[in-house]
Amino acid sequence: QWHFVESGGGEVQPGGSLRLSCTTSGFPFDNYAMGWFRQAPGKERERVSCIKNRDGMTYYSDSVKGRFSISRDSAKSTMYLQMNDLKPEDAAVYYCARSGVVDQCVPHVYEYDSWGPGTQVTVSA
Secondary structure: OOEEEEEOOEEEOOOOOEEEEEEEEOOOHHHOOEEEEEEOOOOOOEEEEEEOOOOOOEEEOOOOOOOEEEEEEHHHOEEEEEEOOOOHHHOEEEEEEEEOOOOOOOOOHHHEEEEOOOEEEEEOO
């Protein structure tokens, strides 16, 4: 049917950069808004960013605005998250997810209906 595969996580020093990828298959990628979420130890999963298709609108949480950039490649059915100036508080497992409301960047975790297994991001000296 469908599946998502996140990649690009790793360990970096504060101020470093990573580029995450989410490769998808099994559904019409261009019909759906796609989001990046993260979950740190002891914390609930939170939305980091989201990108729509038809109008290209993007969303960023206040904590990452100006440092992270989301994009998507229709030909590859892949979504990206460029993360710059990483901080220790960015450390988490990062997940890609498909909006459960078609091409809408809905804000809540429960409003997304399909998830990848996650990729670990560690930020430490």
